[in-house]
Amino acid sequence: MAEILKARDISANEMSVVLHRRAELRLRRALAHLVSNRRELFETYQSFHNRTATATLHRRPRLLSFAEMEPGEMVFVGCYNAVFRGARPYAEIGADPNIQELHRDFGMDLWWDDENETHPWFDLQPLPDLADLAGRLRIETPAGRTYMRLADRLDAEVIAIERVSQYAPPFPGWRSLCLTSSDVRFLPGDWAARLREWRGVYLIVDESDGERYVGCAYGAENILGRWQQHCASEVGVTVELARRDTSDFRFSILERVSPDMPPEDVIALEHTWMARLHTRQFGLNT
Incomplete structure (x- = not known):
């Protein structure tokens, strides 16, 4: 992965990396669908993070996003600029139609107890960097449970760069389906x-x-x-x-x-x- 960033003149020590692996089974299985067909839901899903990940984004707002497609493999989603929009009240987050759909239809946990508390919120703006590799770059899922990493410390082997996007593969024909x-x-x-x-x-x-x-x-x-x-x-x-x-x-x-x-x-x-x-x-x- 480091070689790819270097070849594109992207400074790894200025980038963060998010590795989307959800505990909720329905949401984990739906990630590829959200990336391909419901991008607005996917962007909402990756707009808020835990305290440690939030601190990382404050230091390194340029973000490489990956989602796990198969056990042990992740596919590149895109490069983003994470713009901090302040803290939103949980009551407001819970009333967001995209959050409601993610919870109702895809099983995303709503973890808060007190609706009067707030949570940091980011607006993830797509960047052109590595756009040609979106859906094509496959890496090994890095070891460990931390889902937000520093790009210069990302120990991830490149598995392949596919000819076509894995998020929107061509229809194989009914005989091969x-x-x-x-x-x-x-x-x-x-x-x-x-x-x-x-x-x-x-x-x-x-x-x-x-x-x-x-x-x-x-x-x-x-x-x-x-x-x-x-x-x-x-x-x-x-x-x-x-x-x-x-x-x-x-x-x-x-x-x-x-x-x-x-x-x-x-x-x-x-x-x-x-x-x-x-x-x-x-x-x-x-």
């Missing part, structure tokens, strides 16, 4: 739009034991809508899937069909896949 439940919940906008257009037959594999379920999708939301139904709660929506944890589900498309194929024809095609994969006798179809 294989998504976790977390992926389905936080799809890039263009991926969701394609799945919304497509009818077809799909496969769910429960990775905890390899059991399989064949389903079909048609209607207004097509495959997107059906997969989102499967992921809407902690357990599945059918008799057999309701006994299982949706976080272990992996989704793929067995066959894509015409968007105007009649529902009865899609259902008939689904039954042929059940027969070929034996998911009634040895799987999760009933």
